[in-house]
Amino acid sequence: MSAKYIFVTGGVVSSLGKGLAAASIGCIMESRGLKVALQKFDPYLNVDPGTMSPFQHGEVFVTDDGAETDLDLGHYERFTHSKLSRDNNWTTGRIYEMIIAKERRGDYLGKTVQVIPHVTNEIKSAMKKVAQDVDLVIIEIGGTVGDIESLPFIEAIRQMRQELGRESTLFVHVTLVPYIAAAGELKTKPTQHSVKELLSVGIQPDILLCRTDRFLSKDIKSKIALFCNVEENAVITAKDVASIYEVPLVFAREGVDRLALRYLHMDAREPDLSKWEDLVHRVYNPKDEVSIGIVGKYVEYEDSYKSLKEALVHSALLYNLKLNVNWIEAEGLEAKDQSVQAQLEHADGILVPGGFGKRGIEGMLKGIQYARENKVPFFGICLGMQTACVEFARHVCGLEQANSSEFDPATPHRVIYKLRELRGVEELGGTMRLGAWTCKLEPDTLAHSAYGQNEISERHRHRYEFNREYEDMLTAGGLRISGSTPDGTYVEIVEIADHPYFLGCQFHPEFKSKPLEPHPLFSAFVKASYENRLRRQHQREEVAVELFHRPEKVKH
Numbered sequence: 001m002s003a004k005y006i007f008v009t010g011g012v013v014s015s016l017g018k019g020l021a022a023a024s025i026g027c028i029m030e031s032r033g034l035k036v037a038l039q040k041f042d043p044y045l046n047v048d049p050g051t052m053s054p055f056q057h058g059e060v061f062v063t064d065d066g067a068e069t070d071l072d073l074g075h076y077e078r079f080t081h082s083k084l085s086r087d088n089n090w091t092t093g094r095i096y097e098m099i100i101a102k103e104r105r106g107d108y109l110g111k112t113v114q115v116i117p118h119v120t121n122e123i124k125s126a127m128k129k130v131a132q133d134v135d136l137v138i139i140e141i142g143g144t145v146g147d148i149e150s151l152p153f154i155e156a157i158r159q160m161r162q163e164l165g166r167e168s169t170l171f172v173h174v175t176l177v178p179y180i181a182a183a184g185e186l187k188t189k190p191t192q193h194s195v196k197e198l199l200s201v202g203i204q205p206d207i208l209l210c211r212t213d214r215f216l217s218k219d220i221k222s223k224i225a226l227f228c229n230v231e232e233n234a235v236i237t238a239k240d241v242a243s244i245y246e247v248p249l250v251f252a253r254e255g256v257d258r259l260a261l262r263y264l265h266m267d268a269r270e271p272d273l274s275k276w277e278d279l280v281h282r283v284y285n286p287k288d289e290v291s292i293g294i295v296g297k298y299v300e301y302e303d304s305y306k307s308l309k310e311a312l313v314h315s316a317l318l319y320n321l322k323l324n325v326n327w328i329e330a331e332g333l334e335a336k337d338q339s340v341q342a343q344l345e346h347a348d349g350i351l352v353p354g355g356f357g358k359r360g361i362e363g364m365l366k367g368i369q370y371a372r373e374n375k376v377p378f379f380g381i382c383l384g385m386q387t388a389c390v391e392f393a394r395h396v397c398g399l400e401q402a403n404s405s406e407f408d409p410a411t412p413h414r415v416i417y418k419l420r421e422l423r424g425v426e427e428l429g430g431t432m433r434l435g436a437w438t439c440k441l442e443p444d445t446l447a448h449s450a451y452g453q454n455e456i457s458e459r460h461r462h463r464y465e466f467n468r469e470y471e472d473m474l475t476a477g478g479l480r481i482s483g484s485t486p487d488g489t490y491v492e493i494v495e496i497a498d499h500p501y502f503l504g505c506q507f508h509p510e511f512k513s514k515p516l517e518p519h520p521l522f523s524a525f526v527k528a529s530y531e532n533r534l535r536r537q538h539q540r541e542e543v544a545v546e547l548f549h550r551p552e553k554v555k556h
């Protein structure tokens with residue numbers, strides 16, 4: 001049987017959580033035994049988000065095949081087992097890039113190339129491509145209905161309904177039902193307008209996912225149903241929740257999956273969300289907490305570190321802990337009048353994540369030095385691993401001017417330098433070392449004991465690498481290279497043995513962490529951080545007991 005399609009659009013405002021909605025529907029459908037694929041179309045003209053600033057776009061999510069994609073794909077992978085690749089994320093820019101290449105080759109045989117049918121045909125064939133071997137394809141259309149940019153995508157899904165019929169296509173529209181405090185009421189008008197907007201381009205939504213901060217009463221639901229021409233039970237309360245991992249449970253309770261299956265004439269077993277229920281139970285019933293300080297350069301925009309934050313949450317939940325993240329602006333650690341200690345002492349563990357460019361590097365180095373010298377668990381990811389090597393070279397091996405040539409091209413000690421195969425490559429789009437690479441782990445290392453495997457595969461996105469000319473000097477100082485590519489070319493993991501937990505990796509483990517399968521490196525780091533918390537607590541208590549028993553000690 002050929003796959004059926006669920007199209008997810010959004011209206012009223014952006015950031016309503018279409019990506020999470022699509023991922024959550026996928027999650028429930030998988031728990032019903034269906035095989036799902038997820039795909040996203042982004043209306044902007046960049047070929048991919050790889051060249052966009054993290055402040056503009058948030059995190060760039062990297063897939064195994066090295067595609068630089070939208071962060072919603074991270075949600076898809078965390079909530080489902082959908083295998084994602086560059087076929088699962090398309091931008092207007094990439095569709096047009098393909099069409100223009102075809103046009104230049106003469107593939108259109110002299111025809112006028114137009115939005116309809118040429119652009120819409122490319123969009124539809126991209127949709128059909130991911131429908132092989134699955135029961136259900138869930139496709140998110142980025143942007144907000146009414147935007148000029150997203151029109152070709154909306155037109156393409158209209159044509160998909162025309163081609164495949166009602167029983168094979170379903171339109172889910174995510175909308176907003178705001179509570180207006182002054183009136184003491186939930187307002188349905190924005191939803192009505194956004195459905196009208198969809199109707200004007202030929203799409204009647206089947207299901208409305210209404211984002212709201214409270215449950216929709218029967219009255220409100222029937223009013224929306226009447227004005228928007230949908231069944232009353234197709235008006236779904238998509239209530240705000242404290243944890244994103246609760247969304248599948250909320251949707252299942254509202255019966256989204258049952259309704260979708262009925263509309264699509266599909267049979268499936270009852271959903272089994274017990275693992276998600278258990279996870280959410282742990283979210284609300286932590287036994288203790290752990291605080292992680294993240295020293296980065298994009299900290300004022302948390303979306304830049306989406307997968308990273310989620311990976312920490314997954315591991316904290318594994319140990320039944322509530323995660324507190326202290327976002328620490330790297331540049332803030334550079335100022336002479338600011339004490340590094342004051343900014344970092346509340347963190348049980350310190351993490352330096354990925355990043356590009358010179359800004360904030362000296363602050364990161366101070367954070368790393370603090371973690372290394374004070375035996376605070378440290379985890380460096382990509383840029384964090386590179387700066388950890390620079391810090392070690394400077395302060396342990398005495399190479400005061402050590403640096404990465406990314407930040408100081410004239411440094412006499414290029415501990416980190418441009419990837420050898422990228423020398424001379426000036427173009428920025430898609431030219432990094434990207435995607436999955438195998439890494440061999442050394443026995444008796446933190447990395448090996450965390451993974452419990454000799455070989456691993458992790459995703460990369462970088463332009464600079466560890467310079468093996470400095471290997472002997474750094475390892476003589478106590479740095480250990482615990483993971484490399486099997487041919488020995490690239491250094492992938494470094495650690496310090498004489499420390500409770502100090503590890504840096506060149507790849508991005510956060511992309512592969514899932515709520516039900518936390519990533520081993522994150523789990524090892526969170527565990528070490530929690531142990532550090534307990535140790536510090538214990539020390540404080542001992543001091544307190546001592547003061548209590550010997551009051552003369554505190555007399556002035």
Ligand code: GLN
Pocket residue numbers: 353354355356357381382383384386406461462463464465
């Ligand atoms: N800027 C560094 C590089 O290009 C680190 C990249 C990253 O952290 N993703 O190698």
